[in-house]
Amino acid sequence: MTEISRSRSVRFLLFSASVCLQFIPGFSDDSTSSESSSKSKPSTNSNTATIIVIVLFGFIAVGLFSFFLFKLWQKKKRDEQHARLLKLFEEDDELEFELGLRA
Structure with a gap:
């Protein structure tokens, strides 16, 4: 059972790493972007900055x-x-009456 969960976690890690690497232009497999990047450099930079x-x-x-939800939860608790x-x-009147503390 633990081997299956380990292989799934390793597969998930490799999948997420490959997806993350696609966002880095140097590791991307898109050859057309390198040709067109020299022509539209200013707009690409402004678009990237806007997205960031x-x-x-x-x-x-x-x-x-x-943070707001955490503070709200703390107040509720x-x-x-x-x-x-x-x-x-x-004060529990019934308890005092049963113990004879009150007449």
């Missing part, structure tokens, strides 16, 4: 959203624990 900025803003937005603590120390 958009992706960067996307990562920042996801990070901030995750803290409120639940506070409610449990109040319930624990709440």
Whole structure:
């Protein structure tokens, strides 16, 4: 069973590495891009810079959203624990009556 999971993880790692390498222009198998890159160099750079900025803003937005959700989760947990603590120390009239502490 562990051999199967290992071979799957190795296959997944190789697949993801090959996909990542396709995004690097030097390792790409596209020979037409090298011929046309000398003609349209300025627009390619501006497009690449725009994509990088958009992706960067996307990562920042996801990070901030995750941070907001984490803080919201922390507050919810803290409120639940506070409610449990109040319930624990709440005066129970029935218990006092059963123990004879109250008439």
